[in-house]
Amino acid sequence: MTLARLFLMMFFSLTMATTGQAQHAEAEDWRLADADQISSDKYLILTVALADRARLSAVTDGIETTFGVPLTAEWPLQSIDVHCLVFDATDVTDVDALMRSMRQDVRIETVQRMQSFEVSAHSYTDTLFPLQWSLDRMDVVEAHAVSTGRGVTIGVVDTAIDQAHADLARQLQDTRDFVAASSAHSAETHGTAIAAVIAADATNGSGIVGVAPDAMLIGLRACWEEDGQPGRCSSFSLARALNFAILNQVAVINLSVGGRFDPLLEDLVLAALNAGIVVVAASGETQEKVFPAAIPGVIAAAGLKSNGIPAPMIDVISAAPGNRHRYVSGSSISAAHVSGVVALLLAARTDLTTFEVTQALQDAVVTSGTAMPMLNACAVLRAVTNTTMSCAQS
Template sequence: MSRTSRPRRLAAGLSAAALACVSLAAATEATAATAGATAAGPLMNYVVNTKATPGHVRKAEDAVKDAGGTVLTSYRQFGVVVAQSTNPNFRTDIRATHNGREVQSVGATRTAAVSEGPGGLNGIDDAEATPVLDPREGEQWDMVQIKADQAHAVTDGSRSVLVGINDSGVDDTHPDLAPNFDAADSVSCVDNGVPDTTTGAWRPTTSSHGTHVAGTVAAARNGVGIVGVAPGVRIASVKVVNDDGFIYPEYSICGIVWAAQHNMAVTNHSYFIDPFEFWCKDNGDQGAVQEAVRRAYAWATDQGTLSVAAAGNSNYDLSNKTTDSNSPNDTTSVTRTINNDCLDMPTELPGVITVASTTQARAKSSFSNFGLNKIDVAAPGSSILSTLPGNRYGLASGTSMASPHVTGVAALMKSTHPWWGPRDIERALHHEADDTACPTTPDPRCTGTTTNNAFYGEGITDALDAVTP
């Protein structure tokens, strides 16, 4: 996960949605009339949490409007409304309205004003042989480390498995990605967290990050360039990174919900949600956002979508949080005291697979976050060769590069065991990983045992075991 992981932010989302639109002019007029004489403040986005029933969500939507806000998106499945307002007293006013009792919590999703502008209103209801090497496959030491080269002698994965690349966009014209790309299930979520299915909206504009991640997961076996961990599965682009490199909560929620609605078996998340490196469980904005994002990912897991995420590139002990000097990153960062109730999202959410990074020598990458009982598994993330936009290839480093290796292994597992759900795959990823001990030269940060420690979790992911009955 990189942001430079922004290269840590980045390194280097029912069967169908029912959309009900209103005009921007009408929404703006309603907002102004409701807000009354209150002087307008900056345009801000909020999450509003309520009970997960259609009636409660409708009442929360009414409370948003009564407080001078506009509903951007509603998730009746898990009781979250994404709203927008220029009312500086929005959080107070929404609780003071007739329907305010329906609001469990409300929080701003960022500390800077919305840059993408006003949003509209939407509601979301509810064959095998010895493989022939590709030209640059010999340079992929990472595939050897996780035994993907051996796994490919058994299977390259199934076309029935769809993987979501929740990232900065994917160049579907790249010859190593085009054969496996699913445009029909691709989307952009960077316009206030509202799905945009315009052709090409999911392509990269300012970042090569998502294209690099996509190649590691599923670059095709086609006699061109490289080969991914699961070169026989399909991939879709779920764009959650805006042109400035930010991944706001409403983007990530939109992306994971879209993925679950479109039957993506696995999604890769090589980022952390901005503007906080760690979202704390308070009674304000951060706590409300943490709860909204948690609900979205839990709902997606229940729908059959496994999330795999990068652990982060701050060389930070996730099991012993003390301070955060990098947040918020969209305005002015301050050094603050934090604790373990503060979460790096989505990687620390329940049910999300947290991936640390290794070097070619099977050591912890210097940048990789770590933490006993925080890391699930490890995978190669230092100097990884993969696809870049414009028919190019290049090296990149970060836990952003490690995570897609595990996503690919999970896709192979789903291909081999199509009846498995997210929790089955999670158990198998733990059980089948290769135990990796702490360094022989003692490092006090590497606590735990050979079978589960702070640097490697349950071990280095193993693609061969993933396809072996």
């Protein structure tokens, strides 16, 4: 163990013992790598016990020697009390056999391949038409008479949010980059759009209005944009972002991503739910819910009621990097709308449990005329606050 690492571990322990959890809790400065450079499934994620911090270095070195694979990155996930190790198995002929051997090692708790996830959306570049039909369809303006989300913090796990955008500068409480190990990325399209749907500033006299315009956002960059695609994420980057959100006790986590089942991420999502955090995820673009929306307790957001809580997902206007706006579509956008409504709920009723929030949303899905069923923000607020507010669409 290096003296630098020992010093960091002692400093972290003393800080937590004397001050409790900081406003934004940090983990030790362990070895990191750019997440987009270790996203192949030839990289393996292992977890080991976090309790005996003094032995972590020896355990890590021992695993590296025993199995002949180099350590690429490591990071403590204090929220589930494990230390996460990423090993490079690119040169291993039979990765599955290696994983079977690793699972027999008493030092190792779990072993899995690095998984990839995609953000569930696509964008259009049509000329901006300043009409937020989604707010009208969900009776959001009427709901703002009771709540605007003030005091609720939402962790947006996504690509990088444009911190300088006029619709978001006031709402962004903090941003963290769990993709780039060296320097933070400035702005990306998908995360900026999701953040603005949730909480775009309603007081700046320009741009758009968010579903919960007075909610506060923490941008947690766990995904990156490449080759013209909306965004890609990995088990490692998503795990670190979720760990940060749990440690800092955000009220809501928005996960507008989807992919195959991932046991490490499931553990973290369940830890978030057990901590009383409301988790909203995009259900995907098919009839079956994708992971992590399929985890019991997670609020799945979709375009159709049969696949989750229905919310607008087609041609929704939102913010884009460079102080611009554009139309976006996909169940990612549905998730952003639902996260915004959850913030309205929690601001109005701080005592609501995750189960009660889910039930309230389900009860507030209404049909207007011949239109498809849709979540109604006004109906939700009216029910949970026992007010006599008039809702146009219900």
